[in-house]
Amino acid sequence: MTHLIGYISQIIGPVVDVYFDLKKSKELQLPALQDALSVTRDNGQKLILEVQQHIGEFTVRTVAMDTTDGLRRGTEVKALGQPISMPVGEQVKGRLMNVIGETIDELKPLDHSGAYPIHRPSPKFEDLTTNQEILSTGIKVIDLLQPYLKGGKIGLFGGAGVGKTVLIMELIN
Structure with a gap:
């Protein structure tokens, strides 16, 4: 499988513009929106970019999934052909x-x-379950006074030092 090859043309923080010379390539179009691109830094680490916008006929605007430190204009970028x-x-x-x-x-x-x-x-509405089931936390006070629904969102409010983090860690474990 051949990958479409491009080159970094501009870097502004986490935003990276990549130029693809489609005239020299056998590919006829730019990578699709939300496709992944791969670039190798000078130190050998790989960086993944995600296509967010097509700018003109030959350039895509991407967002880096990690720091762009060490990237330079002209660095080779490979289109992975998938998100x-x-x-x-x-x-x-x-x-x-x-x-x-x-x-x-x-x-x-x-x-x-x-x-x-x-x-x-996202899943179709028909595929979602509508039955409500109580989440057993194993903490008797919570299960009795404030039971939580499975799959629901849980928020804890309290002042500093009252044990919110300890409680969340107990729920996770």
Whole structure:
């Protein structure tokens, strides 16, 4: 598979413009919106860019998924031909990942074979469950006085030093 090759033309903070010379390339069009691009820094680290806008016939405006320190104009960029994807399923429970789906918890890498694009459409309303079920937290006071619904949002308000973080950590574990 050949990748469309471009070159960095402008860097303004996390925003990177990439020029693709489609006249010299066999590709006929720019990378699609929300597609991922890959650039290798001078130190060998890879940086992922996400296409946000087409500017003219040959340039795309992207947002960097990490710092742009060390990037230079003229650096080669490869179009990956797909959007940024995140691994899904049982394997991701309890794992720490960065914004592009790479593990940062120093455990074994995740299998990306069942990954979903980060910009996929939300589920249809008919597919959502409407039954309400109580979340058993294991903390008797919360379960009795303020039960939470499964799948709902939980907010804790309180002054400094009253134990909000401790309570959230107990709910997570």
